[in-house]
Amino acid sequence: MRQPAIVGNGSLGVWVTTLSEDHALTALALQPDLSLDELIDGVFLRVLTRRPNAEERGIYTELLKEGFAGRIVPEDKRPPRIRRGPLKHVSWSNHLSEEANRIKIELEKRAREGDPPTVALRAGWRERLEDMLWSLMNSPEFVHLP
């Protein structure tokens, strides 16, 4: 019903605005020779298919410049990645059992949580980049499907 609400707060919005290990913007942010301008250009191009104007560049430079140089956690200092164990399979033949029901609810819970954030970027800086991504995705300029 309300696309802005779903993009802003829904599961899909959470998945897309969490910089997980295999998120495209994680890969971009991890490029060692990247400048802050290139990063901001890259995020704008991916979300709004255009480059920022001067004012917008100013907003996000202000947001991201602190901690930009030290954003990458050295490989030997990264905590282990979080992995969740597999669950038994549920299909048509056993879906009416109570255990099948519990498994499906657990799967739903995992799906809603989405992938955990990357351990390769410092959390405080990563969150600011995520907030930039959120604000671009929620801009009224984003594709609207009424």
Add this chain to the structure above:
Amino acid sequence: MKPSADLHTMNRRHFLQSAGGLALAGASGVAFGKEPAAQAIRFPKGKAEHCVHIWLGGGAAQVDTWDPKRLGDAKAKKSGSYYPAIETAVPGVKVCEHLKQCAKSMEYITAVRTVNHDVIDEHAAASNRMHTGRNVSGTTVYPSLGSIVAAERGAVAEGVPAYVVIGYPNFSRGPGFVGSKAGFLYLLDTEAGPAGLKRPDSIGGSRQSRREALLARMRDSARNVRGEAAIAGYDDALEESLRLSGPKFMEVFDLKSEKGDLRNSYGGEFGQRCLLARRLIQRGVRFIEVSHNMNFVNGTGWDTHNAGQLKQHLLIQELDKAMATMIADLKAHGLLDKTLIVVNTEFGRPSAFDGGGGRGHQGSAFSVVLAGGGLKHRGAWGVTDDECKKAVEDPCGVPDLFATVLADLGIDPRKELFDGDRPVPITDQGTPLVKLLG
């Protein structure tokens, strides 16, 4: 005769007759599609301002709930009710023993025992029938009852949605051709809050403020970059979503502010949903669907094939507790006469048992329950035969049931809606149960 009130079913001869009638009407100068004034159908309007539509997914067995018959025996394959019946507050009307709280409030309830349709083999198709009043069509996507009411009456108060679903957001509950403005806000359970409005748990207050500050600047920027007109629709929707996700509306979902005793009398998660429905009504929501037992926690839910029968009484007790409490609670708030409660399901079940001691599907007669809404209640409407299989008195077709709900909500059940240029009657020529409307 077919125990259906679908007496207007179009056959070829009937069509030719009607077409001939229309031609004559045209000749005598009567506008196409309008009843001649002398024959205009007028139904009394009811008193309801709100509707709580309780959904029993799976197909509730009427013979084990609201339309009890002689006791059967699942092991001996003797057809009949699985539980003994008890007397209710309405003399002569009995219900199953697990509906004991509702039995005491039966003067506010009418179990319509003669609802019938012909979709029994497939749950989704039958759920669609009982949500839209229509079969699935290749050309028209029919609106759900909730969306019809939302489109016709809107929300009662400013700043709240007209239609809320506490359950799964499927197509049959949607607005179809009446358009997305008559769509619903939904939540899967009372803890999680509405999808899209509750902030993700991982985003604290300071991050949310930072996000909204950035977004405010991007909204200004979008106006400059794309122009006011290009973004207006989305910007309005964005404004509304920010408003609804703010504390003023979200406060309605905080059930902890209700008294502990009241919360306990409503019961478990389903009861809490009913309590939330009352809170939404108080804030001006027009139509709320509340799903019961969404995840089929007893294995089969109301779809009591085979061993599903064994725990059916738990579902009935849960429904009984929550519904009786909601009736009393609405009454205490002076809202019962203004709130029509409909307990709906996709079809019923036969009084004969299946090979595993449970029950199959049956659409030829089943019960949909109405409560409150200022109706002239009588405990039960219509009579079915000893096997609960056919209506023998006062059949109620699905269009008639929908017409009753609409008339009680002050909506003309013969109104025509428009799917683009195509007129679509709001119900499939349903006639309300006028005696209930008073």
